[in-house]
Amino acid sequence: MAFLEMIDIVKRFPGVLANDHVNLAVEQGEIHAVMGENGAGKSTLMAILYGLHAPDEGYIRLDGKTEIFRSPIDAIERGVGMVHQSFKLFESLTVWENIVYRREPRRGLFIDAKAAQRQVAELAARYGLPIDPIARVGTLPVGVRQRLEILKALYRHARILILDEPTAVLTPGEAVSLFEVIRNLAVNGCTVLLVTHKLNEVMAVSDRITVLRDGKVTDRLVTAETNPTEIVRAMTGRNVLLQVGKTARPAGEIRLEVKHLVVDGRNRRAVDDVSFALRSGEILGIAGVAGNGQSELVEAIVGLWPTDGGAILVDGKDVTALPIAGRRDAGMSYIAEDRSRTASAGTASAMDNLALGFHRRRPIAVHGLLNLREMRGWARTLIRKFDIRIAGETTPVGTLSGGNLQKIVIARELAHDAPVLIAEQPTRGVDVGAIEFIHAELVAERDRGHAILLVSAELSEIMALSDRIIVMFEGRIVASLTRAEADEATLGLYMAGGRKEAA
Ligand SMILES: Nc1ncnc2c1ncn2[C@@H]1O[C@H](COP(=O)(O)OP(=O)(O)O)[C@@H](O)[C@H]1O
Ligand SMILES: [Mg+2]
Known part of the structure; x- marks a missing residue:
């Protein structure tokens, strides 16, 4: 039995089966990548793990105990933390105030600021997350704010950390430091769930990979034994050229x-x-x-x-x-x-959208009037040429x-x-x-x-x-x-x- 398991998770939204009997097994201290194209169901699965959504079917088993998290409070209680893409921080407060918020160490009736700052500094040192506890959050670059979100979760004793597309907002340099942080967390026994669609990140940092497509698990891979082509095939169900074919040509005027x-x-x-x-x-x-x-x-x-x-x-x-x-x-x-x-x-319909900007020109417009037959033919041609999956040109x-x-x-x-x-x-x-x-x-x-x-x-x-x-x-x-x-x-x-x- 793995440390963390999500078992037969089903989640429906109106008209969409976002998770279709998904099984996920993660060992303690592992960096586990959850991959898939847009809409594959990754964020939904993580929202269930963090108690933001209740599953329609299925359950979670953590450390041998069966759980269903009714809210993030339940999840945090059991050691699950999540770093959101849009950070939830107070910009006018300092780093340490954000981290200890609502769990402040106290001395009598008062917040013990010295103790809080010391605890934050210790935590930062232990996990190799350099940060100045007394800096104002509003002045910090994005990469540092993300570090702060991670520290906040660790301060709440997270043993499992969910990062949903964490590098989307980072420079390549910041991404490299984040990966170091992630490795450090794993070495310290923290389990990391890394949601991403970026192949190079997964290859660089993860131990194992679960791939989702259309709400279902299509593959489970060991990173050291796989390659980007195999991962993309699992994500898309077909072979995709990862390289753009392009020959050098001289630029003109x-x-x-x-x-x-x-x-x-x-x-x-x-x-x-x-x-x-x-x-x-x-x-x-x-x-x-x-x-x-x-x-x-x-x-x-x-x-x-x-x-x-x-x-x-x-x-x-x-x-x-x-x-x-x-x-x-x-x-x-x-x-x-x-x-x-x-x-x-x-x-508006595909036909109207495809004609935008052409609506004053021949052959679509003649003497200021739209020629609907031309518009329809034009739309059909483009839909075919660009392989647009749509019911019809009037949709x-x-x-x-x-x-x-x-x-x-x-x-x-x-x-x-x-x-x-x-x-x-x-x-x-x-x-x-x-x-x-x-x-x-x-x-x-x-x-x-x-x-x-x-x-x-x-x-x-x-x-x-x-x-x-x-x-x-x-x-x-x-x-x-x-x-x-x-x-x-x-x-x-x-x-x-x-x-x-x-x-
Ligand atoms: N709150 C919601 N309400 C309705 N549909 C949703 C909601 N959240 C996600 N979905 C749908 O569920 C599917 C999976 O979405 P999501 O889990 O966000 O995918 P991913 O994170 O892999 O891009 C998509 O079709 C999406 O439109
Ligand atoms: Mg998502």
């Missing part, structure tokens, strides 16, 4: 030029004197940790956000003062990061999975045949199979001589697709590298704000 661009964000300078040129037949990747000005840069380029200085040129024409439609006419198309709000209309797109909705957006934007494509997080939240397809489409677009600006928080995506890479940090370009110069360590250093010493 400049299609998009950004000169000394300045954008003031909501409460700070978001883009600070950014200049670059994007050429025909080239994919230029913008790397950076989310929140370093990439979104504002893209919004300014496509016309969703005003600029506060500098210029944007498409094929030599200054479009800085033009509205969105004017920029599209100048030859720009845009795959927006937020596919369900900016890039599509959920209650509203709001019901589609992330991958299929993203294919609608990409089909429409590529159909514009615009010389400049701005692709913002083009595969976020999309499953491995759709990623492969989207990457191949972007490379084909480049090979047709189009110019692509790729903004992505996934370093592996930037590395797989880009011909050149620039790194943004705090609104500025801190590095501009050829693909050959850009290895993960170098990029990681720049993404963390490390400057010229290395270059």
Whole structure:
């Protein structure tokens, strides 16, 4: 009998069987990865383990005792802790105050601050989690806040720690330190459940892997005895090419030029004197940790956000003062990061969504009137070409999975045949199979001589697709590298704000 078992767990949501008789067995001190594509049921399973959801069927056995956790309070009581993706911390309080919150050591009626600080320092030292107990949380970088969440769980005597997609918010350097922390926890007897869809992380840090697909366990693997291809097959049910096929080709003339661009964000300078040129037949990747000005840069380029200085040129024409439609006419198309709000209309049909932006052009519009037959044929063609899984062209797109909705957006934007494509997080939240397809489409677009600006928080995506890479940090370009110069360590250093010493 394993230390921790989840037995025959079933969880239904309206219309979805999120966990379908899932069995999970984890040994004490093990780092166990839970893998699967988006929607596979990973977070649901972990929510059941942490008492956030009650299972419809099945139960948990921990240390030989049968349990069903009715709430996180029950789970914490039995030593289960969870680090959430969006941290639940008090920003204006200090590190130690956050950690001991509601379990403060007391001296008579008062909180014993000295004792609390000492306990936090001891805990941090024991698990190798360096942190300053008296720092204000509001001043700390994300990686340190995450460390604080882990300490908070340990202070509550967690023996099992659940981390759900913990590296999504981290720089590569921070991710490496997190893995060290995780290994340290395991050495100290703590059991770690690591939820992720990133293969390199699983290969680097886990002992064993449970793979979910469509709510069911499809494989149980020992990390040392498996490989990424086998894991992806278990995740997707088929063979997926992990490498993008891409040949070197010379870049052509400049299609998009950004000169000394300045954008003031909501409460700070978001883009600070950014200049670059994007050429025909080239994919230029913008790397950076989310929140370093990439979104504002893209919004300014496509016309969703005003600029506060500098210029944007498409094929030599200054479009800085033009509205969105004017920029599209100048030859720009845009795959927006937020596919369900900016890039599509959920209650509208696939047909309407695929025609957006074409509704003033022939053959879809003639003399200001929409030609419904053309629209329908157009939608059917794109649905077939992009293998979009949808009941029909009149089905509203709001019901589609992330991958299929993203294919609608990409089909429409590529159909514009615009010389400049701005692709913002083009595969976020999309499953491995759709990623492969989207990457191949972007490379084909480049090979047709189009110019692509790729903004992505996934370093592996930037590395797989880009011909050149620039790194943004705090609104500025801190590095501009050829693909050959850009290895993960170098990029990681720049993404963390490390400057010229290395270059
Ligand atoms: N609170 C909820 N209400 C309804 N459906 C949900 C809820 N949480 C998850 N689901 C659905 O359950 C399935 C599994 O989701 P989830 O466990 O979040 O997957 P993963 O973490 O592997 O991406 C998905 O189809 C998702 O839409
Ligand atoms: Mg999840």
